[in-house]
Amino acid sequence: MGTNHILTVKHVKKNIKGKPIINDISFTVGEGEIFGFLGPNGSGKTTTIRMLVGLIQPSEGEISICGKSVRKQREEALKYVGSIVENPEMYPYLTGWENLEHFAAMLHNITSDRIAEVVNIVGMDKRIHDKVKTYSLGMRQRLGIAQALLGKPKLLILDEPTNGLDPQGIKDLRAFIRKLADEGLSIFVSSHLLSEIQMMCDRVAIIQKGETLAVGAVDELLSQTKNRILLTVSPLEKGKEALQQMDEVEILPLFTEDMESVVNGLEPIAVHMDVDRVPDVNKKLMEAGIAVYGIHTKDPTLEDMFLHLTEGEQIE
Amino acid sequence: MNNILPLVRNEVMKIWKKKRFFVVLLLLLVMIPIFTYAQYKLATNIQEQMGTTDWKLSAQEQVQDYTNRINSPRMLEEWKTYYKIEVERLQYHIDNNVDPRSPNGVTFTRVFLENSIGLLLPLLVLVIVSDLVSSEFQQGTIKILVTRPVKRWKVLTSKFIALTFYVSLTVFSLVIMAYLISGAIFGYGGFDAPVFMGFQQVGSSIDTNGAYVVEQWQFLWMSMGLAWFSSMVVGCLALMVSILIRSTAAGMGVMVSTLIAGTILANMAASWESAKYFFMINLNTIVFLSGQKPPVPGMDLSFSLINLSLTGLAAIIVSYAVFTKQDIYN
Numbered sequence: 346m347g348t349n350h351i352l353t354v355k356h357v358k359k360n361i362k363g364k365p366i367i368n369d370i371s372f373t374v375g376e377g378e379i380f381g382f383l384g385p386n387g388s389g390k391t392t393t394i395r396m397l398v399g400l401i402q403p404s405e406g407e408i409s410i411c412g413k414s415v416r417k418q419r420e421e422a423l424k425y426v427g428s429i430v431e432n433p434e435m436y437p438y439l440t441g442w443e444n445l446e447h448f449a450a451m452l453h454n455i456t457s458d459r460i461a462e463v464v465n466i467v468g469m470d471k472r473i474h475d476k477v478k479t480y481s482l483g484m485r486q487r488l489g490i491a492q493a494l495l496g497k498p499k500l501l502i503l504d505e506p507t508n509g510l511d512p513q514g515i516k517d518l519r520a521f522i523r524k525l526a527d528e529g530l531s532i533f534v535s536s537h538l539l540s541e542i543q544m545m546c547d548r549v550a551i552i553q554k555g556e557t558l559a560v561g562a563v564d565e566l567l568s569q570t571k572n573r574i575l576l577t578v579s580p581l582e583k584g585k586e587a588l589q590q591m592d593e594v595e596i597l598p599l600f601t602e603d604m605e606s607v608v609n610g611l612e613p614i615a616v617h618m619d620v621d622r623v624p625d626v627n628k629k630l631m632e633a634g635i636a637v638y639g640i641h642t643k644d645p646t647l648e649d650m651f652l653h654l655t656e657g658e659q660i661e
Numbered sequence: 662m663n664n665i666l667p668l669v670r671n672e673v674m675k676i677w678k679k680k681r682f683f684v685v686l687l688l689l690l691v692m693i694p695i696f697t698y699a700q701y702k703l704a705t706n707i708q709e710q711m712g713t714t715d716w717k718l719s720a721q722e723q724v725q726d727y728t729n730r731i732n733s734p735r736m737l738e739e740w741k742t743y744y745k746i747e748v749e750r751l752q753y754h755i756d757n758n759v760d761p762r763s764p765n766g767v768t769f770t771r772v773f774l775e776n777s778i779g780l781l782l783p784l785l786v787l788v789i790v791s792d793l794v795s796s797e798f799q800q801g802t803i804k805i806l807v808t809r810p811v812k813r814w815k816v817l818t819s820k821f822i823a824l825t826f827y828v829s830l831t832v833f834s835l836v837i838m839a840y841l842i843s844g845a846i847f848g849y850g851g852f853d854a855p856v857f858m859g860f861q862q863v864g865s866s867i868d869t870n871g872a873y874v875v876e877q878w879q880f881l882w883m884s885m886g887l888a889w890f891s892s893m894v895v896g897c898l899a900l901m902v903s904i905l906i907r908s909t910a911a912g913m914g915v916m917v918s919t920l921i922a923g924t925i926l927a928n929m930a931a932s933w934e935s936a937k938y939f940f941m942i943n944l945n946t947i948v949f950l951s952g953q954k955p956p957v958p959g960m961d962l963s964f965s966l967i968n969l970s971l972t973g974l975a976a977i978i979v980s981y982a983v984f985t986k987q988d989i990y991n
Contacts, residue, residue, distance in 0.1 A: 361988075398808040401988035420810040428808055434801030438678050447674070450667035451809035492805065 349376045351425070351500050351531040352397070357406035359392060359555075366392050367403070367555040374500065374533055374548075379526045381546030381563070382535040383647070389555040390535045391431060394504050397533070398428050411499055424452075428502035433489025437478035441469060441488050444477060445495065452496040463491040467521075482509045486518075494525075501525065502533045507541055519545050539647040551651060558654045563647065570650040571595075574623065575603060575613040576630075577639040584635045585614055591626060594618045600652065608639045668811065668819030669826075676827055679796075681789045685831055688785065689838045696773060697843045704764050704847075716760045720751045727751075746857050746872055753855050765851035766844030771881050773839045778888045779927070779945040782835060783895040783920050789827045790899040791916060792909040793820055794984070798991055799909060813985045821900065821977075828896045832889045836881070856880040858950055872952075880950065887946040894940065894969045895920070897976040904984050907991065920944075927956035934959065940972040 352374040359367040367389045374380040384390050395401045397408055399415050399422070408415045413422035435444045442460070449455035464473050467487040472480065480488065486506065493501055503522075507515045522545060526532055536542050542549055543563060550560045559566060578584035588594055597615040607613065618626065623640060630637050643649075676682065727744040730736055736744075754761040774782075794817075797803040807813055840849070854877040899916050906912040923941020936942055937957040946969070948955055949962035 395989070398804075400804060400808060401990065420812060423808055424810040426808070428805075430804045430808070432801060434804065436675065436678075436800065436802055438680075439675070443674075443678070447671050448805060448809065450671050451806075451811050453664075496810075 350374070351376055351411060352380075352533065353407075353409045354393075354397070355407045357393070357396060357403045357408060359389075359396060359401065360404045361392075365555065367396075370406075370550075370552060370555065370557050372550040372557060372560045374531050376499075376531055377526055377529045378548055379522060379532045379534065379546045381542035381549035382533060382552070383539065383542045383549055383651070384535075384537065384552035386537050388552050390537070390552065391504060392555075393552070394428070394430055394502060394533075394535060397502060398426060398430065399423060400430065424496065425499040426502060427493030427496060427498035427500070428504075429486075429489040429493055429506065430502070430504050432508075433482075433485045435477045435485065435488055435492070438476065440476055441473040441480070441484075441491075444488065445473075445492060448492050449495055455495055459495065463494045466494060467491045483511070483514045486510065486514075490521075498530070500531045500533060504535050505537070506534060507536070507538070515541075539651060543647045549647070551654060553654070559650070566650055567645050567647065570645040571597070571617040572620070572645050573597060573643045573649060574616050574618060574620075575639070575641040575643065576616060576626075576637065577608040577611050577613045577641075578630060579609075579611055579636045579638065581612060581614070583633070584630065587630060587633045587635060588614065588616060588626070591629065593622060594626060611638060613639075613641070664811075665815055665819055665822075668815060669822045672819050672823035673826060676789060676793075676823060682827060682830065684788050685785050686834060686838075688788075689835055690842075692781075693773070693839050693842045697769065697846055700764055700769055700843070701846055704762070707762055716762070717755060717758075720755055720761065724748050724751050724755070742872055746874065749874055750855050750857070759850075759854070764843075764847045765854070766840050766847050766849045767851035767877050767881060768854065769843035769847055770836055770839040771856070771877060771884060773843070774836060774881070774884050774888055775945075775947045775951065777835060778884075778891055778947055780920060780924050782832065782888055782892050783944065784917065785831050785835070786828055786892045786895045787899055787913060787916050789831065790824055790896045791903055791913045793824060793900055794903040795907050795909040795912055798907040798989075801991065803989060803991075807989065814981060817981060817984045821980075824896050824900060825893065828892045829889060832885060832892055835888075836885055852876065852878040857952065859952070883950060884947050887950070890966070891944045891946060891969060894973040894976075895944070897973040897980070898940075901976040901980045904980050933957070937964070938968065940968060943968045 350373045354370055354372050357367060357370045358365065370389070370393055372380075382390055382393070392401070396403045397410075397415065399419050402416065410422040411425045413425075415422045435441070436447065439447065442464070445460045445463070446457075449460055464470055467490050469484065469487050469491060472484060477485065477488065486509075490501075490503075493503075506518060506522075510518060522532055522534070526547075534542070534545060546563055548560070548562050549566065551558045576584070576588070585596065588596060595617040597617055599613070599615050603613055603615055620642060623642070627637055627640060727748045731741050731744050731748070751761065753759075759765075792799075794803075797806055806816055855874045856877050856879075857872055858875055858880070859872040895916075899912070902912045902915055903909070906915060920941055923939065923944065926936055926939065927942050927945070934957055937960050942956050943960070943965035945956070946962060946965050949960075949965065955961070
């Protein structure tokens, strides 16, 4: 992971019609890194992306790309960026190739060889001379990426790139993004799907209500997150009481998906404790005359972390 | 300037591929034959009413009559000018052996242009311009268009140049198609037919002191210039509306109803003098060339041109101010 900062966002705020939409967002994206931008719908992801590419002006704070301020040296900064904001939209009445030619004309020295190259990269050779209105969403997505790659950017911004793609398409996209990153491109991916970010990204910023809650390497953030162990015991109340009295055992609130681990119609108890304590806790419960039907250790996921950070506020 | 050229090419290409200009040509191709036929019917009707009398003979009689009146000492000076012009006109027809009542391609084109400048031509301009910016918003392509390393004002300028190109092309197409289609029926002559200019409407009478004769091609050329100018002003306004109202349908509605309101107002504004400050009332600048009655008394060519210039300029300023500054959310 490079130490050079390709994208720097410092204390960015945005008020829309007097209402604060983005309160305080800061993060950096390094060279060749896949950076996840995670937050529930309506948390300000797209608004932030719009500020990154200069579609809207931040009310406060500073955004710079490769050291160039998006506000003051807009054209200089945007030279280094390829982006798809929201949907991959192109001119439907033009062919894929004409669309690429159109946007190539807005950059410097993009030859038709380069256009052919990006078409090749996204694997669109066969349909590139068809009108865009005949394309499927997946093809539009690929054409959008081809457009974004035209100017050999240092930063690729993708807003919810897996929206509307089928599972195979998502898998292909993930591999494709990894390949681009390995070639030194920094990629900024926004998503409201935790699993996606977890599978795809090196680092992540988690935002909620226009504020960054956490920024860091995915592994690191996960290691800080409390593990969860689900215990299924009977009788339930007595079990809870016993667990409460034990040292270094913390009872956690239940999530809806915990109900999948219902055994014998018994509601589980979610606790946080060191895995090494499990045998001991089990023994103590038995001694107290409490029947243990199941112990299920769950690896921490970004979801746990997110729920932990947002105090149980649900996201998809 | 060198890096704006590819942008202009983009914009021209997009309008072309949207087939907007074909729509304009198609409309003209349907309408001009209809008007040509109407004109043809009119001409034959007149001929039937006049009977088969020798037009040359009656024209010569008229010339004689007018000459006598001019020489009469009791004749008022301003009337003398009028008759002099009439004599000149009739003499032309006699010399060239052309029936003054028979239509020709150039006359048809001139009259057609004169009648198109207020509504038809602006509507054709709208076909091309009304979604110039709003379609980018509706398609979402604006997000790519303004996140490329090109200044926003350059993007808008490229659109404006493309607009100018197509507006010019529309005016030319209207004139050329009117001439070619009507000429097939009426003949392609009439370039050097005399047309009178410089009449002025003063109160209820006509001031003919400044009147003079130009050849019809000159008149047509001047009319084209004025039609082009009016069309450009409509184009600028449509561009502004296309930026302010992101829905093409709503924008088109606003422009069309404004223009139609203008033609209605022009028919009843004679007693409401302040109406002359509306740009729509001023669109028909050709009336001042041919000396017809302006919609509101007291209007003249320079008033209308200044009014249109200011309107166009204001539209351009608003367009640039909004387009270069606005936050883009959709």
